[in-house]
Amino acid sequence: MSKSSPIWHPFTQHAVLQEMTKITGGSGAYLTKADGEKLLDAIASWWVVTHGHCHPHVIGAIKEQADKLDQVIFAGHTHEPAERLAQQLLNCTPDDLDYVFFSDSGSTSVEVALKMALGYWHHLGENRQRIIVLENSYHGDTIGTMSVGERGVFNQPYNPLLFDVAKVPFPSAGNEQATIDELEKLCAQGDVAAFIVEPLVLGAGGMLMYSAETLRALYEICKKHNTLFIADEVMTGWGRTGKLFACEYAQITPDIACYSKGLTGGSLPLAVTMCSSEIYDEHYSTDRSKTFFHSSSYTANPIACAAAVANLEIWENEPVYERIEKLIEMQAAGLARFKDDDRFTNIRQTGTIAAMDINVKDHGYLSDVGPRLYEFFKSKNLLLRPLGNTLYSMPPYCVTQEDINQIYDAIAEAADELL
Ligand code: PLP
DSSP, X not given: OOOOOSOOOTTOOTTTOOOOOOEEEEEBTEEEETTSOEEEETTHHHHTOSSOBTOHHHHHHHHHHHHHOOOOOOSSOOOHHHHHHHHHHHHHSOTTOOEEXXXXXXXXXXXXXXXXXXXXXXXXXXXXXXXXXXXXXXXXXXXXHHHTSOOSTTTGGGGGGOXXXXXXXXXXXXXXXXXXXXXXXXXXXXXXXXXXXXXSEETTTTOEEOOHHHHHHHHHHHHHTTOEEEEEOTTTTTTTTSSSSTHHHHTOOOSEEEEOGGGGTTSSOOEEEEEOHHHHHHHOSSSGGGSOOOOOTTTTOHHHHHHHHHHHHHHHHSOHHHHHHHHHHHHHHHHHTTTTOTTXXXXXXXXXXXXXXXXXXXXXXTOTHHHHHHHHHHHTTEEOOOBTTEEEEOOOTTOOHHHHHHHHHHHHHHHHHHO
16 A cells, blocks of 8 residues: 555545546646646536636636735725625525625634524524524535534544534425425424524535425525525535525525635635624624624635636626526436436536436445546546446536536446446
8 A cells, every 4th residue: 555645635535546647737627636637627616617717707807806915914904806796696696685794614604603603592592593494405524514514424533522403304396295394383382593504405415406496485484584595506506406596486585605616617725604684683692792703814805806806707707597598408418328227316407516326335425436437538538526326427517518528528438347
C-alpha cells in the first residue's frame, strides 16, 4: 500500500483509491488531465458547475475584482460586489426572502440557517428548539449539518457529538401521507423550531425524488403550526431541477433558504442564507446580545461575490433556460434506453438530474459496485462517480448531444462488462 502524497482527499479511501487524477485545466463541460486528454465532467464537479468550467465572463470578473480589492473584514464594512449580488439575489429568489447572510460553503449556509431559526425563537422568548428533518437527507459534513442529516457509516464515529433531531420518513411514491401525518404530529407538539428539507431531490442521500405536491403539503403544515421552514437548495438551486429554484414548483417561500454550489457557477466557494424580515427583525435590537453571532474570516469575499454577480449575469445574457430544457430532454432520452434493462431500477429524473439504481444485492454507500464503475468510467474519460449503487448524471448546462451520448454509451458498456 503506497502513501505517495501528503494530501488527504475528501470522501476518499486512500487505501483503495491510490492514484488521484491530476487535472490541469477546464473549459465548458470538460476537464483537461495532466496527460492532455479531456475528461467529460458528467457530475459538474460535485454539482457546482452550471454554465461550464472557466466561463470567460466569470473569469474576467474574477480578474478585474482581484486587481481592485481581494478581501476585507465584512463586520462593519461592505463592498460593491456584495451589494450588487445581494440585490440580484433579492430579484431572483422567492418574494419575502428579504435579507442575505454570506458564508462560504453549503454546510455553513445550513449551519447559519439553523442558528437563525434557534436565535429567532430564543429572542422571541419561546421555547422551541427541536429541528425536524427528512429521513435520508444530507446537509453537509460539519457537526451541525451531520446532526440534521442521515446517520450512517459516514458519521458513526462522531455520533456522540451530534444533537438529537426528530425525523419524518422520506415521502416515497405512494407513501407521502405517512410523511405528512408524521410532520403534522411532531409540529403539533409546539416545541419545534424548524423543519429543514432538500426540496424535490435528496442529493447525497441517493438522488431520491418526491413531488412538488408533497413539498407544498409539508410547507403548509409548517405554516399551520408556525414552524419555520428551511429550504436547503444548495444542490437543487440554480436551475438544477428545471426552474431556478425547486421551491418554485410548489409555489412556496421558505422562511430561510440556503444557496451555494451554482451560485458562482462553480468558480469560487460562496454561499448565502436568505431569510424573511420576521427573522431578521427579531435579531434587530439595541440590545447587543441579540446580535447574530456568526462569521467566517472570508465572509462575502469580494472576488467570490464578483464571480457570483458575473455568473448571474450569464443567466440574463445567454439562453440558459433553453440549454436546460434541451438537457432535460437529452437526459430523459438517455435514461429511456435503460427502462427495460433489469440491471437497473428506479429510473428517475427531476429536471436536469437523472438517476437510476444498479440492481445489486450489495447496495448502500459502501457497495463495491460504485468504485468499480467509477474506475470504468474514468478509463472512458468520463467523470461519473456513483453514490453507492446509485448512478446519476448532472452535467453542466452547456453539454451537447454528443456528450450525453458519451455518458449513456459508457453506462451501457459498463453494464455489459461489469454487471
Ligand atoms: N446541502 C446539500 C443539499 C448538499 O447537497 C450539500 C453538498 O453536497 C451541502 C448542503 C453541503 O455543501 P458543501 O459541500 O458546499 O459544504
